[in-house]
Amino acid sequence: MKIAVDLHSHSGYAGGVGQISLEDVSRxxxxxGIDVFGTGDCLFPPRTEELKKSLKEVTTGLFSLPNDNKKFLLQTEVIFSTRLKGYKNKTIAHHLIFFPDFASIDKLSLLMEKWQMKNTIGRPFIVSNNQKELEYQLYSIQAIDPLIEILPAHVMTPDGIMGSKNNLKSIIEFYGNFTGNIHCIETGLSADPEMLAMIPDFAELTMISNSDCHSAALNRIGREFTFINVTKIDYLSIIEALRKNNVIATVEFNPAEGRYYLTGHRNNRPHHTEPIIYSDEVPKDLICPVCNKKMLLGVKQRCNQLKDNTIKPKERKFIHLIPLIEVIANSLGIKTLNSQKVRAIFFEIMQIYDSEIQLWFSEDVKELLDKRVLPKTINSILAVQKRNFFFEPPGYDGIYGNLIIGGNE
Ligand SMILES: [Zn+2]
Ligand SMILES: [Zn+2]
Known part of the structure; x- marks a missing residue:
């Protein structure tokens, strides 16, 4: 059975956002059309309490609100911070942890107390002094329950394990003996399976994509997600699908939309009147010719640095998409997604299709939307279905790529 899962989110406790109600998330x-969603921040004690109170286990290891059929998986992001030999700076890498039950969350909470880790924010740090200590922490977490899954999040962004800030040569430098317990990676918004498939460390691993959203908005939840094949919709089946690579396809941002895709400096930095963007070759020392400050290496160039051209990549299906609400707004030339007009069209379309996912994978958009939705909006939807869209300029230096739909027949 094919299900759509989005297994990385954050709650209001992650900072910078207000409270996000589970009811809004479910709606x-x-x-x-997302079937299973990662709760976000499940390790943070007030959030754990909120989840315990609001959710009921409806199938082994998955939870729902009362009288609701949408399922939640207990998920948190943690930041492992350690000092690796040969690296001047701390290595910092965001990770996802999935839990089979609340008991295992409570056990990790106790462990963190014992390790004297502050668990005071939605996305806590687990700090170690060296690789061996980190390895011990990872094994200790895994030992709580063999069904706990630990995986590196947004692997190529500046806070990802192989991102340009860490500048590691291989994930083995980080995980050591634990490397074999890493089955799966999250591609992140600035990379897709094609870019990652030629990197030796990742070539054999499962790749999933998640929204990493901090909001219940229509352009956030499911902006990236994964279709997996399961025999049953429960925690064990999902973890098995990840461990055995039963991924049908990932649905992704076009990497060019991601904020860290290319190397460059934006125009509002000191001494800049215009931006600098490198789409291929970058200066060896990464020094910006305008302001003489060091630039962050873009994900595209970082992937090129790591890839091995002799690898024959595994076939992986993935699709680039844009949230429908953004497509509608773009077709009308409206910038605010919350506009009444944009939302009215979205909900008109939801009268016709069960979900946005159903719309994207249907072949009768033209017939069904005709006379109910403006022709220019229908044309934009059809263009996105045909992947006729691009980002100019692409994302760089913390700025998202600028979407242009159509024109590439
Ligand atoms: Zn993160
Ligand atoms: Zn500069």
Whole structure:
């Protein structure tokens, strides 16, 4: 059975956002067509309590609100911070942890107390002094329950394990003996399976894509997600699908939309009147010719640095998409996604299709939307279905790529 999962999110406790109600999340999941959603921040004690109170286990290891069929998987992001030999700076890498039950969350909470780790924010740090200590921590977490899954999040972004800030040569430098317990990676918004498939460390691993959203908005939940094949919709089946690579396809941002895709400096930096963007070759020392400050190496160039051209990549299916609400706004030339007009069209379309996912994978958009939705919006939807869209300029230096739909027949 094919299900759509989005297994990385954050709650209001992750900072910078207000409270996000699970009811709102469930409502958006229905509109988008997401079957199972990562709760976010499940290790943070007030959040753990909130989840315990609000959710009921409906199938082994998955939870729902009362009288609701959308399912939640207990998930948190943690930041492992350690000092590796040969590296001047700390190595910092964001990770996802999935839990089979609340008991295993409580056990990790106790472990963190014992290790004297502050667990005071939605996305806590687990700090170690060296690789051996990190390895011990990873094994200790895994030992709580063999069904706990630990995986590196957004692997190529500046806070990802292989991102340009860490500048590691291989994930083995980080995981050591634990490397064999890493089955799966999250591609992140600035990379897709094609870019990652030629990197030796990743070539054999499962790749999933998640929204990493901090909001229940229609352009956030499910902006990236994964279709997996399971025999049953429960925690064990999902973890097995990840461990055995039963991924049908990932649905992704076009990497060019991601904020760290290319190397460059934006125009509002000191001494800049215009931006600098490198789409291929970058200066060896990464020094910006305008302001003489060091630039961050873009994900595209970082992937090129790591890839091995002799690898024959595994076939992986993936699709680039844009959230429907953004496509509608773009077709009308409206910038605010919350505009009444944009939302009215979205909900008109949801009268016709069960979910956004159903719309994207249907072949009768033209017939069904005709006379109910403006022709220019229908044309934009059809263009996105045909992947006729691009980003100019692409994302760089923390700025998202600028979407242009159509024109590439
Ligand atoms: Zn992260
Ligand atoms: Zn500069």
């Amino acid at each position: 958006t999941m229905k509109l988008k």
